[in-house]
Amino acid sequence: MKQFDILFLCTHNSARSVLGEALASTHASGKFVGYSAGSTPGTTVNPFARELAIQMGYEESKLRSKSWDEFGLPDSPKMDFIITVCDDAAGEVCPFWPGKPATAHWGFPDPSRVVGSDDDKRRAFKEVMIGLKKRIDILADILVDQLNSLSLQEIHHK
Numbered sequence: 001m002k003q004f005d006i007l008f009l010c011t012h013n014s015a016r017s018v019l020g021e022a023l024a025s026t027h028a029s030g031k032f033v034g035y036s037a038g039s040t041p042g043t044t045v046n047p048f049a050r051e052l053a054i055q056m057g058y059e060e061s062k063l064r065s066k067s068w069d070e071f072g073l074p075d076s077p078k079m080d081f082i083i084t085v086c087d088d089a090a091g092e093v094c095p096f097w098p099g100k101p102a103t104a105h106w107g108f109p110d111p112s113r114v115v116g117s118d119d120d121k122r123r124a125f126k127e128v129m130i131g132l133k134k135r136i137d138i139l140a141d142i143l144v145d146q147l148n149s150l151s152l153q154e155i156h157h158k
Helices: 018-025 048-055 068-072 088-089 118-141 148-157
Strands: 004-008 032-038 081-084 102-105
Touching: 004 068, 018 032, 018 048, 018 118, 032 088, 032 118, 048 118, 068 102
Parallel strands: 004 032, 004 081, 081 102
Antiparallel strands: none
16 A cells, blocks of 8 residues: 655644644554654654654654755655645745645644643643544545545645
């Protein structure tokens, strides 16, 4: 079975995009290899995102904030899908992605901006994780080889 490379983009690559990477990579369908990056990556992955990714079974050593420049290099994996998960990254001028991957914007509120107790913060991260999982589930169910940019955008509205 062919696996599809899917890159999740956000500004700092510390929360939402990291959750997307972990969800895609650990998806039960086995259809995806997830990656994540940011336009201005932070120095660390948010501890609540890290906790959830590890609970999913994602390898902790892969959890790091990365620049999207890493994925524009000639020897980088060729992405099948590029998905922005924050409004800032969706509005930025992205690098050239070889292979003309399908693109979409799946906007989610930034859970790292939630103020309150650790339980409040965990709940915010879990809500984003659940929302991303629903969309990845839909994507996995679609006949991916017949998918085009339009149908990928339609997932955003479900």
